[in-house]
């Protein structure tokens with residue numbers, strides 16, 4: 001047994017080849033659940049969005065949601081999958097209180113979509129990720145275990161179950177094993193989930209919000225020595241942010257290498273990822289795994305999508321995010337580097353919508369990547385959740401362009417928008433922030449400034465036009481910054497009979 | 501007025517519609533009869549006298565208001581306890597559901613209410629419809645009105661005995677392997693299993709989803725057809741429900757009653773030629789075949805070679821599905837919960853609850869099904885059984901290219917004494933030898949009384965192609981016109 005210090009990441013990926021795989025669950029944004037007519041909204045009071053079907057009451061029967069089948073087929077098509085001409089749901093049998101029927105209606109050996117791929121860009125290079133399958137299933141309820149130290153079912157004194165989520169349509173997207181990415185494995189994993197999220201968002205079938213659980217990710221990792229067979233893989237669950245996807249792969253590569261280096265063997269198991277430490281800990285071992293006793297769901301008729309319908313869905317697919325981004329970059333006239341910063345900030349759609357609402361690309365980009373990105377960073381929220389909408393930003397920029405706000409005032413107004421005080425126009429009016437453009441009032445302020453600073457006024461009259469700056473400053477002070485500096489300067493010069 | 505409980509549903513509906521009696525009087529007569537005899541018969545697990553009288557008053561009010569009433573308005577009906585009834589206890593004959601009041605009506609119950617029928621209560625059954633004698637009811641067996649020491653068939657023994665005891669003119673049954681037809685046969689009543697998907701399963705507590713079929717039970721073929729017409733038809737809440745019009749069953753029953761089967765070709769299944777059947781049953785069956793010939797039917801023999809594998813295939817498919825369907829009974833959300841003393845884990849409470857709540861036959865089938873679906877055994881058991889199912893379907897399809905319908909005895913033996921077949925499950929399973937193939941195929945079949953053996957009723961089964969339910973009613977009705985209905989001895 002080796003007693004040397006833990007190897008570094010660079011050292012590990014020199015010696016071992018990682019193989020990764022990702023299983024991603026996406027909650028569809030259908031209005032109703034997978035097998036009943038209950039609503040699917042997030043955040044309702046516990047057990048208020050339930051009925052006999054999603055509670056699994058005796059005698060109730062499921063009826064498949066066509067909109068969910070359509071959404072799944074569209075995801076499959078966007079991932080270049082073949083669509084099954086005929087397939088069935090299957091029951092996955094196991095006992096757990098968050099599953100009302102003690103089986104999950106899922107798909108087993110007959111997935112709706114199979115054998116596709118997704119190209120993702122990593123450091124300027126394309127990596128093609130194989131897609132094994134895309135299938136449709138129902139989500140489980142949520143269990144809260146009270147009284148135990150771990151928050152798990154073991155040791156809990158009480159378990160509370162909320163079935164609102166039970167039966168929400170869930171799409172599972174499974175990649176083929178991804179070998180050959182070497183040191184980049186963690187980055188590839190993150191890039192894949194990011195691209196997948198963008199593809200699904202572009203289809204409009206889910207809000208794919210990792211922090212709300214509508215996009216969830218399990219990461220499979222194994223290591224092998226060059227030229228040898230793939231190693232035993234572990235499945236890391238509870239990976240709930242893009243950053244965590246990367247960290248989880250990296251952490252598991254390091255852990256497995258340490259085990260292998262010390263002569264140990266990797267156990268096929270489920271591991272839990274911890275956001276706080278970035279580590280994984282052992283969950284249940286798959287070597288004593290439950291036998292799910294899958295069999296075709298007899299309560300549901302097979303799905304046989306009409307090929308003409310599938311063709312129609314295919315032809316109506318939106319542009320892939322990657323292609324779309326390239327087109328936007330050209331239209332907005334950005335360099336690769338500029339575009340990359342827009343993408344990294346998660347601002348592509350926000351800027352696109354802001355431009356659609358009337359702003360110039362430069363104006364939209366300025367606010368989203370400037371004030372608002374800073375603000376999002378400070379408060380630790382996604383840019384889209386910062387409190388300002390594309391419509392707000394477009395309106396703000398219009399007020400600036402119209403000369404009603406100067407840059408400084410616009411920032412103040414934006415603060416109000418983020419604080420939820422209203423639209424830019426409303427805030428401008430409520431707080432009296434509009435640029436003073438009424439020349440009567442301005443002329444009075446100018447005369448006052450000239451009268452108060454006779455020496456400076458004389459210098460200007462003598463042709464030292466640069467001295468007017470001090471008078472402009474005085475006027476800006478009396479108007480509390482709400483005057484347009486350029487207009488003030490022109491007025492002063494005119495008043496003093498000097499050409500600007 | 502002569503005894504209202506002795507009348508057919510069609511007669512009662514006529515009297516109510518004509519104002520010669522009221523729905524309330526009819527309901528009272530049947531409730532009185534239940535009160536008088538059910539302590540001996542035990543056909544009912546729950547009698548909803550108040551609900552019945554309220555429904556009856558509503559029908560009388562509608563008639564008084566001049567509204568047009570449906571063909572069964574005001575007619576009492578008993579509902580097998582495996583079918584959910586809003587606010588009325590529904591146990592499926594199991595301790596695990598003791599005291600459970602469903603928050604919703606099954607589709608067929610909604611249709612019964614909409615038709616103005618009057619629900620008397622819930623009828624006894626083998627636990628979760630698993631059994632052929634009602635001896636596996638957790639609430640004690642039902643006694644056959646022909647001989648109170650004998651079984652009334654099962655699983656729907658309560659629904660059949662209620663008819664034979666004149667406690668109800670109509671009842672609802674469910675048929676997974678013969679649970680409507682075999683009780684019909686051994687109680688001298690009529691029981692029809694519609695085409696699978698012809699009647700909605702929504703609200704039917706599932707035993708085996710791909711086989712379960714609710715259907716009508718009555719004392720006459722016409723009454724069965726009238727009830728069939730009320731409960732059948734497409735239901736969007738059951739995805740296996742067939743989106744097609746209901747076959748003209750009532751018209752077919754009336755056509756059959758004219759006693760003319762000229763041009764109708766009936767097949768005798770070679771594989772059912774008496775093997776394992778009691779001689780008295782075969783004798784009554786042969787007499788019935790002669791009667792059908794006299795009515796003009798042409799009788800031919802048809803071979804269905806795969807029928808002999810039906811019983812083993814059934815006892816893999818049905819338990820497999822039941823092992824999954826019954827998983828939800830865990831004490832978490834409804835029904836019985838045992839052992840929740842704060843010290844035990846959730847898993848332990850689930851396990852203790854299921855051990856206490858399920859009876860022996862249900863446990864046997866859950867274990868059988870769990871095993872058959874296990875990884876490594878799936879292909880050899882469940883997978884193989886599904887192949888047999890396909891072959892049996894082919895046998896039926898081929899047979900119906902030669903004949904209009906198939907006929908057989910409904911069950912190999914007449915009502916047996918309590919305890920005669922409980923020690924050996926296989927002996928019990930044989931009761932459904934002739935009824936199971938139809939369930940695997942999905943077509944309709946009906947049992948109609950065809951005579952007596954040693955003073956006990958014998959039933960004849962008519963099997964028809966899927967969605968040709970009308971055809972079986974015509975043949976059964978014709979036979980009924982020839983041999984008449986059976987009247988049990990007075991209780």
Ligand SMILES: [Zn+2]
Nearest residue numbers: 036038051054
């Ligand atoms: Zn629901």
